[in-house]
Structure formats: C-alpha cells, structure tokens
Amino acid sequence: MQTTYTVTGMTCRHCVASVTEEVSEIAGVIGVAVDLDSGRVDVTSDTPLDRAAVAAAVEEAGYELAP
Known part of the structure; x- marks a missing residue:
C-alpha cells in the first residue's frame, strides 16, 4: 500500500536523507x-x-508534515 504525504521545510539532500531514515524506521514501512x-x-x-x-x-x- 502506498500513501503520499507532504513535508515542509526540506531544503537539501541531507533533509531528504533525514526524513527517509526516520520514516523508514516505522513498523511496516518497506519503502520511502x-x-x-x-x-x-x-x-x-x-x-x-x-x-x-x-x-x-x-x-x-x-x-x-503538511495538513
């Protein structure tokens, strides 16, 4: 199952890596x-x-996370 969210405040590849890493740690997540x-x-x-x-x-x- 795929769900799309909008994240505010990201400005660089480091931001992308940080969000990817944290969201990947949620139980059940298989891809970000x-x-x-x-x-x-x-x-x-x-x-x-x-x-x-x-x-x-x-x-x-x-x-x-944007509303």
Missing part, C-alpha cells in the same frame, strides 16, 4: 521515496500507517 522539490513523500507499507506515527517521524527528522 522523497521528492525534494515538491516535498512529496511516498511511503510504501505492508499495513496501513498511523498518520500520527508518520508525523512524529518527520518531526524527529526536524520537519513538519
């Missing part, structure tokens, strides 16, 4: 693809993800 220009984050998981868990992971990386 981040587009820096749009802020789009496509998360592939084997089960539905809790939006709050994704938001917490993004915040841990230092960014915000």
